[in-house]
Amino acid sequence: MSNILLGVNIDHVATLRNARGTHYPDPVFAAALAEQAGADGITIHLREDRRHIKDRDVRVLKETLQTRMNLEMAVTEEMLTIACGIQPHFVCLVPEKRQEVTTEGGLDVAGQLAVMQDAVARLAAVGTQVSLFIDADHAQIDAAVACGAPYIEIHTGRYADATSEAEQAAELARIREAAAYAHGKGLKVNAGHGLHYQNVKPIAAIPEMVELNIGHAIIGRAVFTGLTEAVAEMKRLMLEARQGL
Numbered sequence: 001m002s003n004i005l006l007g008v009n010i011d012h013v014a015t016l017r018n019a020r021g022t023h024y025p026d027p028v029f030a031a032a033l034a035e036q037a038g039a040d041g042i043t044i045h046l047r048e049d050r051r052h053i054k055d056r057d058v059r060v061l062k063e064t065l066q067t068r069m070n071l072e073m074a075v076t077e078e079m080l081t082i083a084c085g086i087q088p089h090f091v092c093l094v095p096e097k098r099q100e101v102t103t104e105g106g107l108d109v110a111g112q113l114a115v116m117q118d119a120v121a122r123l124a125a126v127g128t129q130v131s132l133f134i135d136a137d138h139a140q141i142d143a144a145v146a147c148g149a150p151y152i153e154i155h156t157g158r159y160a161d162a163t164s165e166a167e168q169a170a171e172l173a174r175i176r177e178a179a180a181y182a183h184g185k186g187l188k189v190n191a192g193h194g195l196h197y198q199n200v201k202p203i204a205a206i207p208e209m210v211e212l213n214i215g216h217a218i219i220g221r222a223v224f225t226g227l228t229e230a231v232a233e234m235k236r237l238m239l240e241a242r243q244g245l
């Protein structure tokens with residue numbers, strides 16, 4: 001069986017905290033529990049509007065994480081300055097719109113190659129490995145290679161949001177093909193967005209997948225089962241999907 005890693009996104013613990021302006025529930029505590037339950041890394045998205053994760057969370061998590069921090073952020077001067085100071089294991093560069101409910105699509109790497117090359121180089125210079133959050137698209141994969149980014153994360157939102165079996169199968173085929181294409185170009189391939197307990201297995205079964213980043217569904221389930229069980233069950237399903245690979 002080939003391994004696959006689970007990055008647990010804890011943004012929505014912070015969403016709940018921020019809803020009342022309290023100090024609880026603390027995403028730092030959630031990260032420690034998730035790690036104990038089998039998370040291979042912790043993902044946090046420091047949005048420009050700080051709607052969930054705040055600067056303090058990033059600073060404290062840098063001191064307390066036992067695994068690896070994957071810091072998701074927009075490609076802005078403010079965020080690049082923060083990331084170069086924090087020096088997380090990974091930065092995942094994502095597109096961001098102030099009005100969106102959640103990340104709606106992949107980053108247009110091909111359309112801003114020079115900006116992306118500069119961001120990847122600045123982060124690499126402080127020892128941070130960069131991942132580019134892109135759609136399953138050859139032009140974007142080629143651009144990721146041209147940027148020198150070691151990783152991509154394929155946006156699985158369209159697969160997760162598909163409203164028919166045929167549409168979901170088509171999206172899965174697109175992701176599968178893109179993962180093989182990117183792997184062939186020397187990229188390491190992650191995936192995430194909208195994955196949950198019912199739709200994770202076909203994505204986890206894609207042989208080239210290194211890591212899945214999953215947040216909303218895990219935190220949602222944790223409300224009823226506790227975070228330890230919610231993380232462990234997701235990891236169990238992912239590993240089950242790898243049997244025979």
Ligand SMILES: CC(=O)[C@@H](O)[C@H](O)COP(=O)(O)O
Nearest residue numbers: 011045072094101102103193
């Ligand atoms: C980039 C991505 O897919 C996730 O980080 C997602 O953005 C979670 O945060 P939001 O719910 O704020 O979009």
Ligand SMILES: NCC(=O)COP(=O)(O)O
Nearest residue numbers: 009192193194214215216
């Ligand atoms: N990059 C995707 C991620 O971190 C988690 O997204 P979601 O599971 O909260 O939709």
